[in-house]
Amino acid sequence: MCDIINIPFIALLLQGIPEQIAVVTLAFVIARIPLKWEKIIMSGIILAFVSYAVRIFTISFGLHIILLIVLLFIALTWLGKGDLSLSLIASLLSFLALVIIEFVCLSLLMPVFGVTPEKLFPNLVIRIVITEPQVFLIFICAFLLNKFMKRGGKYELF
Structure with a gap:
């Protein structure tokens, strides 16, 4: 990932926030927490802004991911009341x-x-266009996994 100069605010809005909302959605499904969209969207927005803000500081590369994992864990246990x-x-x-x-994308x-x-x-523009498919794939994974888990783990998807 690059420094804040290479991450304009529009990229946060069009790339960072949707990506983090997708990640939070997948985490809610894996943690078997009901999908409460207001909590998911709020958590995703917070994670995206924290990631954006952390990159302002000259800290070790990848440290923002560790922080995001911890914050997501807190959101799942506190907001989602997860195990x-x-x-x-x-x-x-x-x-x-x-x-x-x-x-892969x-x-x-x-x-x-x-x-x-x-x-x-x-x-x-190219960066946003090329990275949007990963957001859709994460959402698709979350929804398919959710559907699979609701059916008791049986292999029928539809």
Whole structure:
């Protein structure tokens, strides 16, 4: 991830907030907490702003992820009234899913669009367009997992 200069406020609104709302949604599903959208949206917005603010400071790369995992864990246990161990697992797995899905999407979409990392970060429009599919994939994973879990773990999806 880059420093705050490379993360304009519009990127926070169009990329950061939706991404964090998707991660929180997935965490709620994994933690088996009912999807309360006002809590999910509020938590996602807070996580996105915390991530944005932490990047202002010159701290070690990746420290914001650890902070976000802790804050998500707190949101799951406090706001969602989730089980402690399941909330911790959900926090870790949700961010792991984000990292994996982001890696796969960027690895596939950057060559398709002929974009290199050097072109991606300075071009806000391309960066937002290429990173939006990962948000949709995280939401799709959350909703499919939720549907699967509601059916008692049976393999029928529809």
